Amino acid sequence: MAFELLNGEVVGGTLSQIAAYSDLFHKMIDGVFLVERKNFRILECNRAGLELLTSAPQPVVGKPILSWVVERDRITLEKYLKGASQSNEAQQPVDALFLMGSKKVFLEISACNLKLARNIEVLQLVAKDVTAIRQAQRSLEELTLKLEKASVTDEMTGLSNFRRFQAQLEKEHVRALRYKHPYAILFCDVDHFKKYNDQNGHPEGDEVLRGTAKIIEKHSRTTDLAARYGGEEFVVLCPNTDTQTAYALAERIRIAIANEAFTHREKQPLGCVSVSIGIASFPSDGEKPSEILERADQALYQSKTEGRNRTTCFGQLPKARLSKKAA
DSSP states (O other), rough: OOOEEETTTEEEOOOOHSSSSHHHHHOSSEEEEOOOTTTTTTOOOOOOHHHHHOOOOOOOSSSBBGGOOOOOHHHHHHHHHHHHOOOOOOOOOEEEEEETTTEEEEEEEEEEEEEOOOGGEEEEEEEEEOOHHHHHHHHHHHHHHHHHHHTTTTTTSSSSHHHHHHHHHHHHHHHHHHHHEEEEEEEEEEHHHHHHHHHHOOHHHHHHHHHHHHHHHHHHTOOOOOOOEEEEEEEEETTTHHHHHHHHHHHHHHHHHHHOTTTTGGGGGTTTEEEEEEEEEEEEOOOOOOHHHHHHHHHOOOOOOOTTTOOEEEESSSSSSOOOOOO
C-alpha cells in the first residue's frame, strides 16, 4: 500500500512503518528499555521505564539492567535475554523481581530484537509492573494450599485425617503390588480414654490426644503416614515395611507414650496413659487394603483383651475373626 504525502512524494509501506519510533517509544505506558545485546547495558529508556527505577540508588543509563534484579532471578532473566538476542521472534514474557533500594517490584519482561537506523541492532525490553497481580496470585495460591491442607488434616491433632490416610493407603497398595513390596498398618487406641475424660474433663482429654499424636508422629519415620482414625484411635501406614520392622516401630511408640508425663496419668488404671496397638501387614495378612486395616483392628482388640498397653500382630492371633472392640 502507498501513501501520498503533502509535498507530493509517495512513500511505500504501512502506517506503522512510516510512524517515527521515537514517538512510540516515549508514548508507551509501559517501561521500554533499549539495551545492548551482549552485556544488556541500558542505552535508553522511556519516561515510564525511568519511573520504574526512580528509587534505584544508581543512574539508569549505562548500567546493566540485570544489576537491579535479585540474585534468585538474575540467572533466569539473563538466560532469557540471551535467548531473545539470538532470535528473530518475539519471546514470551518472563517475570523477574527487581530491587530498587528497599522496594521490591515484580516486572514482566518481554524482549525482542530491534533494528534501528544505520543497521544498529539492540534488544528492546518492555517492562510491566505486575507486583499487585503477582501478590494477589500468591495470596490466592497460599489460601488454596491452606484449604487443601485443612481438608486432609485433623484439626485437633494436626495429623492427617482418615480421608487422607485412605487415599494414601490405596496408592501404597498399588505400589506394593507393582514392586512386590510389603507394607504394614499400625492401629493404636488410647487405653481407658473414656475414664480419663470422665475424671479429668474433655479439655484435659484433648491434651492427651494432642500429646499422643505428637509422640506417634515423632517416632514414625519420614516415609510413614500417621493419621487420626477418629476419637482416641490413630493409624500409621508404613510403606515397604514387614511385620517385624512394624512391631519394633510400634513398641517404640507404645513405650514412649507410657513414659510420657501426662497430667493425671497416675489416676489411670495402669498408672500411666498408655496405648494398645495392633499390626497387620500386606501381603501376609490380607490381599486388599480394607482387609489389612480390618485385621490390624482385630489385633488391636487382642491387645485390649490381654490387658492393654501392649502390641499384637495379626499373625499371632489363633484365628481371624471379627470382634467388637473393648472400651
